Amino acid sequence: MKRNNFLRTLFTAAVMFSSAAYAQVSVMLPANPGGGWDGTGRQAFSAMNKAGIYTGPVNFTNKGGAGGTIGLAEFQNSQTGKANALAVFGAITVGAITLNKSPIDLNKFKPVARLTAEYLVIAVRPDAPYENLGDFVKALKENPGGTPVGGGSAGGVDHIALALLAQAGNVPVKDLNYIPQAGGADTVTGIVNGTLKAGISGISEFQQFAKSNRVKILGITSAQRMEGLEVPTFKEVGFDVEIANWRGIxxxxxxxxxxxxxxxDRFTQLNNSAEWKQVMQTQGWDQFFLAGAEFGDFIKSESERINTILKDAGLAQ
Structure with missing residues (x-):
């Protein structure tokens, strides 16, 4: 009898573990299909499945708008307390929460993992009168209003990177002439036709145009030079700026x-897997991994830094 009870208990525990391990996962993708957050979530779970880390069912929900705050607010309201509910988000969301006066409190979420990063670059016309990033910052300081710079949404990571560069170059952030663009292609068009003196965006947006000599890249916001890209970092040129458009869970x-x-644990295994490294290489993403409490500490420090910049730029109170 005792043996039967023991076996029954063991079987029940195994079933419960199996149910917890492979119950359907709900993943909020707070953007429209086809974007970076959408790709990060879907590619992560595809690689996790191929690696045998998690092979259960996954239900993805796309809900874009307002820098991810619409989808994340719905996730906060509907998924609190759920055992297998995850959301993708990133650097853009941090500023968007402030700018949109969103009720989202990132401290309430569980910081699972920071996965990827894409560094930002400043690009100009090939015949622009700037030999290097220092020349551009000098022109920006002399006439910030007459030096329009295009990039992503106001208060987004592109805007913040420009504001950090301005601070490092002693240019008043509030005097910047930053013009949000609908996308990277629009930024390139503005650079080429002269309506923009420069553009700032992720390296993937400009790299192909630099190769075809439509734009010239002056600097990148990474800590070290990127392999295969003969472009100095902002720090190399004397501007202490390092920022990435990171994405996480x-x-x-x-x-x-x-x-x-x-x-x-699952996302830590994913980060170390050959399947995920192949995804990173194919997508052109950089590994930028932090997990658990360390990721939580990063979110707090990044929120403080970004909100300070938004206030300096006059975009937030």
């Missing part, structure tokens, strides 16, 4: 601790 507020630890 959040767990639902009040997610049970055992599930939270399980997802941190």
């Amino acid at each position: 959040l767990g639902a507020p009040e997610m049970p601790e055992e599930n939270y630890k399980l997802w941190v």
